[in-house]
Amino acid sequence: MTGDESVAAAPEIDAGALIRSKGYRRLLVLAAIIGVVVSLASWALLELFHWVQEWVYKDLPEALGFDSAPVWWPAPVLVLAGVAVAYAVRLPGNGGHEPYLGLGGGVTLPGALPGVLVAAVASVGLGLVLGPEAPLIALGSGLAIFAARATRRDLNQQTISVLAASAAFAALATVFGSPVVGAVILIEAAGLGGALLPLVLLPGLMSAGIGSLVFVGAGKWTGLDNSDYSLAPFSLPSYASPTLSDLAWTVPLAVLAAVGVFAVIELARLSARIVALRPWILTPVAGLVVALLAICFELSTDQSALAVLFSGEDAFSGLLSDAGTLSLGTLLLLVLLKSLAWAISLGSFRGGPTFPALFIGAAAGLMADQLPGAAETPAVAALMAACTVSVLRLPLSAVVITLLLTSRSGAGVAPIVIVAVVVAYITIETLSRAWSPTPAPASADAAS
Known part of the structure; x- marks a missing residue:
């Protein structure tokens, strides 16, 4: 008997039969309910991030007698953030996945949520260069698993996993402002296809769609306000x-963006290895270095240090509206210092990598606008797309996100974005393989 004959063939999944079953319909109802719960929880977490940022960098300095936050203010704040994250990574779940590895680290169990939330509030809320999307995914999946186990103890692990993925759809829709964007990102990140795709996609869309009513509203209820953090077209x-x-x-701009993001990720890996040696000491030091980069920017320009801090989603409108008043030197310093701060944040703290990539791409695009024959809109769109795909390694998601943000500019942006994504993706994959080549498998002779 050959090896192939001894292995039983895996049964094929009849997706149509499963979708038509009563159990699957109950799953859709449960996904819708969980979507509302997760959307409310995601809104609360984003509101907490926003409140912490406002209180720490605006209200607290004023309460202490300052007209505004003094130039040295980020230093003690980010050292404190480092202490909090060093504590969070010792909790179950390691405070969440390391953001230089990409968007998400799989399903988050309910027991890991306290550590994830502590690390997220300390990192995102106190000013590190990270976005909220990864903590939102973790929050959604953790809450979904908790709710599923609490309400239906007879659910199998596969059903719970589908509900966790559905909740992540709803969580991402909160910050991207669109259920479709969250669906595209998570489907591409999970590599779903074939018969499995509709089985996961339908509950995910149901969860995100019904959950979005929390913000869109229904009937006489206008919904909750998420304008402070939900991305809108530029x-x-x-x-x-x-x-x-x-x-x-x-x-060439896409190639340069990919090379730059590759350098950022490698620096983040180095930062992660160094901080792991003595987290209680080196994580606060990493926070201090990020603060010093921001302080350096404020002392070198007439711009606020906050331009270097945070993920950037709140600063897009100001960056683009002030583009005509920002010198090339200011933009160059902003891109360089924020990239360094982003690298340290990716390797030492917890959060999402997407929004800093978009912001740095937009700032670099404003610089590229000054090249001969270049224009602002295609330069900004191309570099946002290239930076995003280089850090996420999700080509379709990068295209969808960038087209959403540039949708007001016209149809001409789409070809630019697609070309930039393809070129940057090939470049970053080539660099990654050349820098860390996969070891060749042992030959048959060597094995014998």
Whole structure:
């Protein structure tokens, strides 16, 4: 008997039969209920992030007698953030996944949520260069597992996993402002396809769609306000159709963006290895270094240190509206210092990598606008897309996110974004393979 004959063939999944079953319909109802719960919890967490940021950097300095936060203010704040994260990583779940590894680290169990939330509030709330999307995914999956186990003890592990993924759809929709964006990101990140795709997609869309009513409203209820943190399309100059010059610039700009993000990720890996040696000492030191980078920016320009801190989603409108008043030197210093702060944050703290990539790409695009033959809208769109795909390694998600943010500019942006994503993705994959080549498998002769 051969090895192939001794292995029983895995049964094929009849997706249609499962979708038509009563159990699957009950799953959809449960996904909708969990979607509402997770959306409310995600809104509360984002509100907490926003409140902490406002209180620490605005209300507290004023209460202490300052007109505004003094230039040295980020230093003690981010040292305190380092202490909190050093504590959180000792809790179950390690405070969440390490953000330099990508968007998410799989399903988060309920017991890991306290550590995840402590690390997230300390990192995102106190000013590290990280976004809220990864903690939201963890919160959604953890709450879904807790709710599923509490309400239906007879659910199998596969059903619980589907509900956890569905909750993550709803959580991401909170910050991206669209259930579809969250669905695209998570489907691509999970690598779902074939018969499994509709089985997970339908509960996910149900969870995100019904959950979004928390913000959109229904009937006379106007919904909860999430305008302080939900991404909205940018106001960029109209761009009806691409030019040959813009397409020509897109390729080298995307390559440079991929190289830059690759350098950031490698620096983040180094930061993670160093901080892991003595977290209680070196995580606060990492926070102090990020603060010093922000302070350096404020002392070197007439801009606030807060431009270097935080993930950037609150600063997009100001960056783009002030583009005409920012010198090339200011933009260059902003990109360099925020990239360094992002690298240290990715390796030493907890949060999401997406929004800093978008912000740095937008700032770099404003610099590229000054190249001969380049225009602002395609340059910003191309570099946002290239930076995003380089850190997430999710090409379709990078295209969808960038097109959502540039949707007001016109149809001409789409070809630019797609070319930038393809070029940057190939570049980052090539660099990754060349820098860390996969060991060749042992030969048959060596094995014998």
